Amino acid sequence: VNISYELLAHAVLAGILLGGFYAAVSIGLAISFGYLNVPQVAHPTFLVMGGFGAVILNRYGFDPILGGLLTMPVFFAFGWAVYTFYHHSFERRGEDADLRGIAFFFGLSLVLEITLSLMFGVDQQIVSAPYIGRSIALGDFRIPYRTLIACGGALLISGLFVALLRKTFTGRAIQAVAQDETALLIVGADPVRIKQIAFAFATATTSLSGALLAIIGPVTPGLGRLYLGKVFAIVVLAGLGSIRGVLLASLVLGVTESLLLATAGTSWTPAVAFGIILVTLAVKPNGLFGR
């Protein structure tokens, strides 16, 4: 195979931008699974819901990003409700919580996915905005604006989260709850309340990153299944409870997929994310920056 350096350079650049987008869709899971140990397998379906939220508001003339921001409170409340239910039904009852918790989130994602397809059909839905369909020329390469927007969105979301975790009491409590719930009780914070807030925040990010999902390409109700491997690969490779790990892992996945796409074609790309998962679990189960 003879591949020019320019083509490789382009693939790497495209991969970095793709990685930025992957970071945006994974941060919510890094909180809910990484910090709170909730087996949130419905996360990709939440993203798709965010995408559909942006699609609906876009029909009324709202910019997709603005749409994602507007639906955020709804997603926050939804996340709050889901965690509260999960906590009362599984975490508190203890017995076999692992198995039944995973089954619960799996069931939830099926129900949400089918509800979406009953409401909107299984066809592809797209959003329109001035920056979609245009691109910026960089030498011989063309970089679509939409990937820049997605990448910028990722930096924005992760920046906000890092600020929340470092600067606020709630944020520091979220970090604490990941390590020692009892200690949190001693300083007078309610671990369950902290987890409710954290899970609600994690869900709220999916409305914005779901909007980015709709900007990057068309959304369908079943799209979540494609992202399940990607988001878990990123969080596992990052190491639980590490936001900078998420950024780095997203770049690794984005660049690897992009390079493989440029050299071997589309048929091998689904294996990249899952290959990363298996290799990480086998070689370094704690991930790059795991606690």
Next chain:
Amino acid sequence: MTMKHLPFALGLAAFLALCGGTVHVFDNEYLYYALFTILQLTAVSVAWNIMGGFCGYINFGTAGFLALGAYVAFIAGRYFGAPLSIQIAAAAGASGLLGFLMGYMTLRLKGIFFAIGTLSIAVILETIVNNLEIVGAARGMIVIRPPVPDVFSSYTKYLFFVMAVIVSIAIALSRYIQISWIGRGLRAIRDNEEAAEGLGVPTMTLKLIAASASGALMGAAGAPVPILMSFIEPTSLFSMNYSILAMAMPLVGGTFHWIGPVIGGVVLGVLQQLVSVLISSEINVLLTGLVLILSVVLAPKGILGLLRQRRRREVTPTPQHTAQDAP
């Protein structure tokens, strides 16, 4: 054979006789196709429960094991001219080997990590098949069927009976594992693996046995599919729905006893067939999701748990005496 096993053996023999007899009575091809599907899903969930229910390790990649079985059976038939029985044995062998590898994964992975690991195996297998020309890659391939044995008037009936035999073997193996020393060890692992290890339970050996048996049965259940459809292609074989149902059925029925996945498989399987015929396959998936949520929330021990609770209430109408009441 001791008295303990006699009723069980008679039950299985009666079931097989019923299945063998019924193909000469009713003549609706679709009926046997539906029954084949129900039996296949039951076999798969019985297999899943050996690892997931008895031992507490959640396999998310059931579809991968089933599809591997189907593809190995296909290769054995097409390229080596093997008869169906050998195809099934080869499928069980290959998926059993994959199960053995899955058993080794338990060395480092637990809970959701193990689940994601098994899902990864399935997706990577699917990607390989999608690129493998000798099995038709993503396009698929036509399967040349061997002749039907004379006693059966059609392929669907024949394979329905074959699946009845496979499900019987799955149930017998699962029951054996549960009541033997293996099952006791697996329960100890599920409850507290470190403690079991400390008490000298050979945890690794037991997990390898459970994982291999579970994988082999899934492969066997996948083996007759290529002949049934007279076509083989990856999308339907690697469908996530197999993995979801394999987990949902034991959870609905009850994971702590071999009969749990059988109950769940029959109940959910029949419900699924009815819904997909009467309404649509989309509602079918919605139903699976709802049943899954409701059962894990309202009946943590499945239908079996509800039945036991009820029986216990009937047997002991007065509050149970505790150790403190004793003199």
